[in-house]
Amino acid sequence: MTDPTPDRTSAPTLIGRSSSHFTRVARIFAAELGVAYAFQVVPDLRSVDAADYAGNPALRLPILRTGATTWFGALNICRELARRAPAQRRLVWPEHLTDALTANAQELAVQAMATEVALIMSQLAGTPKDDAQLAKPQKSLLNMLTWLDDNIHAAREALPQDRDLSYLEVCTFCLVTHLEFRSVLPTSGYRALTAFCDDFAQRASAQATAYRFDAP
Ligand SMILES: N[C@@H](CCC(=O)N[C@@H](CS)C(=O)NCC(=O)O)C(=O)O
Missing domain, CATH: 3.40.30.10 (Glutaredoxin)
Structure with a gap:
């Protein structure tokens, strides 16, 4: 429309x-x-x-x-x-990420979110966690988290330092905290991602949007 x-x-x-x-x-x-x-x-x-x-x-x-x-x-x-928005903010969108490091981080953050959705939907459909069809998405999710953990620090360093907000950081924060919230997998072993989330969680916007299940 x-x-x-x-x-x-x-x-x-x-x-x-x-x-x-x-x-x-x-x-x-x-x-x-x-x-x-x-x-x-x-x-x-x-x-x-x-x-x-x-x-x-x-x-x-x-x-x-x-x-x-x-x-x-x-x-x-x-x-x-x-x-x-009532006032202009310095926002970093996916198309601003013109180096491979930050562009790949954006791609993998969003893909990991989508892969997590697929795993949760299969769980809702009653598919057992050890179903052979889930082996690839489960492995893919682990691979992407390892890559993001290895690269999130450098990727953030490569973002414009005067930014107010980047789509990459918001997606990464929402992804990692959601994996814990939905008990998809423990994330504390991903030290760089955990440190980033602890930092981002200080924002009022993060605190005002904590995950919860809506009443049925
Ligand atoms: N490309 C969409 C993806 C949205 C998406 O996958 N949302 C999930 C909830 S977080 C959903 O609708 N899941 C329902 C389903 O997979 O059937 C976006 O960026 O918003």
């Missing part, structure tokens, strides 16, 4: 779940940018009715509704929130 004259004065509605890492990415951006929004919970991730996902044909969340317009996916939503 397109809205030729977007109304950026009324508060948008974020459709998602408080237990979702992609939703938390959007919420952290909203908090950092000072953009108010209403929150609408998607009650059941197993629903196959697009209406439960604000019309997102991918049957995924988050979605942002702004008047007659809907935005699918965390990155689109964060960009729209930035357009609505």
Whole structure:
């Protein structure tokens, strides 16, 4: 749906779940940018009715509704929130990452989030953890976390030092804390990622968006 004259004065509605890492990415951006929004919970991730996902044909969340317009996916939503922000902030988006180190870190952070979603959805479907089909995504997730742990420090050093916020850091924080929250795997052994998360967790935006399961 397109809205030729977007109304950026009324508060948008974020459709998602408080237990979702992609939703938390959007919420952290909203908090950092000072953009108010209403929150609408998607009650059941197993629903196959697009209406439960604000019309997102991918049957995924988050979605942002702004008047007659809907935005699918965390990155689109964060960009729209930035357009609505009352003040300009120094934001680092994926397309700003033009060296292999930071660009690969961004790719792997988002891919790890997607792989984790696939593992959680298979768990919801009743697939046992030792099912042969899960061996590759499980190994892939471990490989990506090891890579991110080895490279997060250097990648952060390579980001513009005067940034207020980067999509890479928000995704990485939401990924690692979500792995613990959903008991997908313990993360304390990933020392660099843990140190980064401890640091990022000091932000008011992180503290205001702690994961929790919404009431059914
Ligand atoms: N590309 C989407 C991915 C969103 C996504 O996978 N969200 C998860 C929840 S965190 C979801 O909708 N899972 C439902 C499913 O996999 O069926 C984004 O960046 O927002």
